[in-house]
Amino acid sequence: MCRWLAYSGSPVPLDDLLYKPANSLVMQGKHARMGVETTNGDGFGVGWYGATPIPGVFHSTEPVWHDRNLRELAEHASASRVFAHIRATTGTAVQQTNCHPFRHGRWLWMHNGALSDFLKVKRDLAMAVEPGLYPEIEGSTDSELFFYLALTFGLEQDPRAAVSEAVGFIEDTGRRHGIEHPIQMTVATTDGDTTWAFRYSSEGKSRSLFHSTDVATLRAQYPENPLLHGLSDESRLVVSEPLGDLRGAWVEVPDAMCVVVHEGEEELHPFAPSSS
Known part of the structure; x- marks a missing residue:
């Protein structure tokens, strides 16, 4: 499958997120601890928000541990909201347009998991995408099509409801095709706020998912950790697997839940599919 992280808070060098942690995303490219695959080497992507509302994105088909351009970017760029994703393909091509995070306007989206028997349901799912959105689909992945279904169902107005409707539609479609378990997912999306x-x-x-605990508490517990002193109290991470082994630093997100991070606060809400 894949591994990903979503960061928000004080501006932080990309290097601090992607390379420096003991179990960094780059390390997870070769040695993921909780993924279906140990190796996630089928490309990667980084999305970040800077001076404009539209996020920048950088995609590569190189293995994340092998890309010199990412190393250079990470040493010099900082951002206050970052999405990063390393890919292990479930069957679609290794190409830049299949690398996450995907972008639509000010929105970013990334997915770990799969739509089961995707080729059986691909046509039905694609036909449900709003016609004005369909030409924007650039790649061939189930993850990008999932994104555009969520946009069709109103992601920009109500993300929780839109993802619920998209998942409900995917499950209904899959079961009409005889697929017992149509979807496996951890998903992150943001509008930059x-x-x-x-x-x-x-x-x-479901695949593993964690969010970080309060930075002020961690700072008090680990006063000698320099990384924690560089972060604001509002800084938060949501990750496929913990980036390190600090005791108390990570909380597992329960299955069938949505975590909402806004201005340094987390809210957890039950999640269930719904029919449109």
């Missing part, structure tokens, strides 16, 4: 992250699967055995 708030992050929504979802953990759900049709079989009730």
Whole structure:
């Protein structure tokens, strides 16, 4: 599958997120601890918000540990909201347009998991995408099509409801095709102001997802840790797996839940699919 992180808070060098942690995303490219695959080497992407409302994105088909351009970018760029994703393909091509995060306007989206038997349901799902949005789909992944279904169902107005409707539609479509467990997902999406992250699967055995605990508490517990002193109290991470082993630093997001991060506060809400 894949691994990802979503950061928000005080501006931080990308290097601090991608390379420096003991279990950094670059390290997870070769040695993921909690993923289906140990290796996630089928490309990567970084999305970040800077001086304009539209986020920048950088995609590469190189293995994340091998890309010199990412190393250079990470040493010199800082941002206060970052999405980063390393890919292990579930069958679609290794190409830049299939690398996450995907972008639409000011929105970013990334996904770990799969739509089961995607080729069986691909046409039906694609036909449900709003016609004005359909030409923007550039790649061939189930993840990008999932994004555009969520946009069709109103992601920009109500992300929780839109993802719920998109998942409900995917499950209904899959079961019409005889697929027992149509979707496996952790998803993160943001408009540059708030992050929504979802953990759900049709079989009730979802991929791992964690959020960080309060930075002020961690700073008091670990006064000698220099990274913690460079972060504001509002800084938060949502990750596929913990970036390090600091005791108390990570809280597992329960299955079938949505975590909403806004201005340094987390809210957890039950998540369930709904029919449109």
